[in-house]
Amino acid sequence: AQSVAQPEDQVNVAEGNPLTVKCTYSVSGNPYLFWYVQYPNRGLQFLLKYITGDNLVKGSYGFEAEFNKSQTSFHLKKPSALVSDSALYFCAVRDGGNTPLVFGKGTRLSVIA
């Protein structure tokens, strides 16, 4: 069975600084990895995904993520954080077929002006 770990409940970063939100995964086959963001009282919005190909994936709002197979990681990054990036971020994985997305517990990002 697939699983995702987000080791940090909370990440604080100053506006303008780079940010990283960590994610590690476990799947039996090839991993298909996703990042979502949730703003207060809103649904989940898709940011980016890794299926195959380049290990560095670019997504919405200037976010990118780096797939590292040897470390089974898929960390979310942004070169320069904005206050408006403050939200709850979820990493998710699926391993094929009809399996639904399995989510990590989420990491709350707080960008301080």
Place this chain on the structure above:
Amino acid sequence: DTAVSQTPKYLVTQMGNDKSIKCEQNLGHDTMYWYKQDSKKFLKIMFSYNNKELIINETVPNRFSPKSPDKAHLNLHINSLELGDSAVYFCASTARPGVASEAFFGQGTRLTVV
């Protein structure tokens, strides 16, 4: 022209009541899901339907019954509501039961059982 829409957005009800949450997607997707987000924001899959057929039913009390009249709709009916059912319920859809498809989520229904 919301892609995945749920109604109602908020639902407050008493213990023991029966309630339904409706979900519709206009994306032409084949697969729809119900997720539950608890008070700690943990998201857990409840059900998955593909072309109106139930394909995944996680360990959920049988008081919860999904119904899919057509592939664009997936409703969730809950009988004999309990305090522990209070949560945010999200509907989602994907293009096909394929690995490359990201899921699109509705805005959620916040259910409060009093």
